[in-house]
Amino acid sequence: MPVRKPSTERQRRLGAELRRMRERIGMTINEAATLHRTDRTTVSNTESARSGVSSDRVRVWAANYRCPDARYVDALAEMARERGPYWWDEYRDSLPAGLLDIAEMEHHAAALRSAQIMHMPGILQTPDYMRGIFAEAVPTMALADLERHVEFRVRRAALLDRSEPPSCEFLVHETVLRMTFGDRKCLRRQIDYLLEQAERPNITVRVVPFSAGGFANAGSSTLYACGPVPQLDTVQIDVPTGVTFLDAETHLVNYRAVLDRMSERALEPELSIDFIRQAATET
Numbered sequence: 001m002p003v004r005k006p007s008t009e010r011q012r013r014l015g016a017e018l019r020r021m022r023e024r025i026g027m028t029i030n031e032a033a034t035l036h037r038t039d040r041t042t043v044s045n046t047e048s049a050r051s052g053v054s055s056d057r058v059r060v061w062a063a064n065y066r067c068p069d070a071r072y073v074d075a076l077a078e079m080a081r082e083r084g085p086y087w088w089d090e091y092r093d094s095l096p097a098g099l100l101d102i103a104e105m106e107h108h109a110a111a112l113r114s115a116q117i118m119h120m121p122g123i124l125q126t127p128d129y130m131r132g133i134f135a136e137a138v139p140t141m142a143l144a145d146l147e148r149h150v151e152f153r154v155r156r157a158a159l160l161d162r163s164e165p166p167s168c169e170f171l172v173h174e175t176v177l178r179m180t181f182g183d184r185k186c187l188r189r190q191i192d193y194l195l196e197q198a199e200r201p202n203i204t205v206r207v208v209p210f211s212a213g214g215f216a217n218a219g220s221s222t223l224y225a226c227g228p229v230p231q232l233d234t235v236q237i238d239v240p241t242g243v244t245f246l247d248a249e250t251h252l253v254n255y256r257a258v259l260d261r262m263s264e265r266a267l268e269p270e271l272s273i274d275f276i277r278q279a280a281t282e283t
Contacts, residue, residue: 007049009101009245010108013234014079015049016247018058021065022047035064055080075228091152098243099149102223103156105234105245106166109225113259115171116221118179120190123157124170124197129190130154132181160200166226169204171262173218177207177279184283191280198273206266207275215265217258224255 007015022032022043029047033040045051055077062073088103106112106123114121119133130150134141141149159165180187198205208215223236235246235255246255267275 006097008097008104010079010082010104011052012049013232013245013247014053014058014076015047017076017232018053018061019047021062021067025065027065032061032064036061053080069229069231072229072231075232078228079232087155088152091148094145094148095152096242099152101245102236102243103152105223105225105236106156106159108227109166110228111167111169111226113169113171113224113226114222115217115259115262116176117173117218118175119181119221120176120194121170121172122153123160124194125153125157126186126190126193127154128182128186132183132186136181160197160203165200165202167202167204169206169263171206171208171259171266174207174209174275174279177276177283188280188283191276191283195273195276195280198269198276204269205272205276206263206269207272208262208266209275212265216261217255222255222258224259 022029027035029040029043033043036043042051046053046057058077058080059073062076067073086104086107088100088107091100102122119125120129125133127150130153131146134146134149137146160168177191194205197203220237225234225236227233230252231249233247233252235251237244237246246252266272
């Protein structure tokens with residue numbers, strides 16, 4: 001296949017999974033090329049997502065690598081079959097690629113787990129609350145850019161209105177309910193909106209109160225997207241320079257443990273709702 005435009009995180013993930021499949025059996029690129037009846041450039045470009053790959057080729061290569069996990073292979077073949085355009089492609093020339101990759105990850109997730117320390121979960125934010133957050137950006141955003149970011153984040157939330165939305169668990173620290181972005185009226189409206197969204201059958205909101213003390217990874221927020229099979233789960237974290245995606249097995253195991261430990265500190269859902277209502281009265 002011809003070399004494609006800059007790849008997305010999901011396309012890079014597909015190539016990385018094919019590389020891992022090859023490396024698990026200790027096969028070199030040259031050996032793989034011979035087995036696939038192609039050249040090493042094709043194998044290398046496919047694994048690095050510089051060129052695309054068909055679902056049929058995914059299945060042939062998986063068979064050549066003697067991969068025994070049919071569900072895993074089916075999921076990879078489905079990833080190869082995906083064709084856009086998607087709604088986030090409209091923003092490709094106006095927003096950082098990492099933000100588009102988050103929307104793509106959320107769109108394809110079977111379930112989402114989110115741990116938020118300072119901000120409300122992105123897809124549960126009101127537009128005014130978003131504006132309050134983006135107003136603090138460094139460097140300062142031009143008004144048109146700020147509104148473009150708000151519009152994009154609002155559209156991300158549309159996945160909650162799908163006929164079969166992903167199940168979502170949102171773990172929020174008490175700090176989230178206390179820190180003001182915009183003004184106090186904005187925060188109150190945001191808390192009310194959080195309570196409204198928590199009524200959705202696919203959404204669980206749990207609060208970690210100050211009284212719970214410290215917990216693992218308390219200094220950063222985490223978004224964990226569950227794939228169709230556990231091997232295709234993805235972790236997204238925010239860093240000062242943008243966003244980072246993690247998918248190595250060790251990362252997935254560790255971040256599942258991080259979220260589980262935070263869950264152990266969190267109030268049960270009903271108690272969390274009562275806690276949020278009380279915070280609203282104090283805002």
